[in-house]
Amino acid sequence: MTDHDPLRSLPRERLMKGPTPIQRLARLEEVLGERSRGVSIWAKRDDLMELGGGGNKVRKLEFLIGQAKAEGCDTLVVTGGVQSNFARLAAAACARTGLACELVLAQMVPRNTEIYQANGNVLLDRLFGARIHILNPGEDAAGFAALRVAEIGETGRKAFMAPLGGSTTVGCLGYVDCAFELARQSTEIGVTFDQIVIPNGSGGMHAGLAAGLVIAGSHPSRIAAHTVLSPAEKCLTATAEKIDAVLKFLSIDARVAPADLRISEAQLGEGYGMPTSSMIEAVELLARSEGLLVDPVYGGKAFAGLLSDIESGAIAPQSNVLFIMTGGSPGLYAYADVLTAK
Ligand SMILES: Cc1ncc(COP(=O)(O)O)c(C=O)c1O
Known part of the structure; x- marks a missing residue:
């Protein structure tokens, strides 16, 4: 990655201090046992911020x-x-x-x-x-x-x-910055994340992160996104358009096609905000193995996707996977009826 930061001169109101931590979910790996297939599972704590309960x-x-x-x-x-x-x-x-x-x-x-x-x-x-x-x-x-x-x-x-x-072009810049932050942290801790797992709602986080990876000399296919709002085809096109808009806005001479992106709709269930049994299991597993909270609409479904991809081998055994925790735990209270049902 070059030393030139294309975001440096843009108007910005600082709302968070420094990078969000990355931690290994060792206890989750232990609880999964053989089901973890030797995958090292890491979390980037974008739910840990100083403002308003935090979140992406x-x-x-x-x-x-x-x-x-x-x-x-x-x-x-x-x-x-x-x-x-x-x-x-x-x-x-x-x-x-x-x-x-x-x-x-x-x-x-x-x-x-x-x-x-x-x-x-x-x-x-x-x-x-x-x-x-x-x-x-x-x-x-x-x-x-x-x-x-x-x-x-x-x-x-x-x-x-x-x-x-x-998720305007300017809004997406927040995750361009996150991609740079991630590249620095990866070097510091000496771990290359083979896959970065995220939810895709309005697509701004995915778009910013993908644009940032491209600028940092990496490839957007490292991101494994799980759509929680639109069907995969629509989500792919909309996200690729956003990435292009971000790259153009920053005068970066690179383009990303929908085929460069990975978006699964396997966790969408009946649609946006509709609970699924795998989401509930994922929320409970993370809470009970690590004491960590993911929300029912975004993180819960994306984390369910991560678990299912480890099981199917879509996340390669022995690889390093990073789950970006995007906050949203207040949403758990709005789903108390579903989460306490069993
Ligand atoms: C907790 C949480 N995670 C992930 C997302 C997805 O981000 P995006 O809408 O940029 O795809 C959202 C969006 O609302 C969110 O609230």
Whole structure:
């Protein structure tokens, strides 16, 4: 990797201190026994951050809030699902940086329980002082948010629109930075990760990480993503487009095709936010072997994918695999009915 950091001169609001730790999940390997097939399982703790309970969206928000402030905005208008982790972390980041925050939360998951509608991330959104608009099923979140941006503008203030998952080109830069961080840590600990396992929701994390790997001289096929939102084909195309946009934005002369990416839809189940039995088993296994929490919508499904790929040999025996823990544990409270059912 070159010493030139293409992110250095971009507007950025620092929300986290230093690299997130990488740790070996030795006790999980022990519990898996022969089922681990000699794979060394590592976790990068992007759930361990100083702000708002932590999570992958903090990285994106550093650049999004940097851009919002550079454009003279005083308010963030965020769209997401009711239990959006991005919305929660945006609310926390706004509290930290002195911006007003409005969350436009859509019914993306058919779950009408009171805990889903009011606990977990929604409870924290309120604590962080965001103004919350919970839409009815079928209401257009992007349209509602655009209207709020216009209305805020009429009062003399200026709003910045942060769409689903914060996965704009600028939002993706947070994970370009993570790829550089990972390359440095890999050298420091002397471990090359053969595979990096992540969830893919709105695709920004995957896109940023893949672009960062390319810039650092590595290949995006090292990332094994598990889609939790769109079918694999759609997810591949959308993610490759985002990677191209990021590389162009940073004036990097390289392109990535959908065929260079690995996205599995094996863990999607009945769709976004819909629990699966393998997700529940994965959440419980990590909690009971390591005392670590992954969320039911993203990390739980991606971790289930990692376990299944070890079993099938898609993750080669004796290799090093890195699971990026993306935060989102507040979502567990919104799924208490499912997680305590057995
Ligand atoms: C906890 C968690 N993990 C992973 C993701 C996926 O990130 P992306 O939407 O950039 O694909 C999200 C997105 O909301 C998330 O909240």
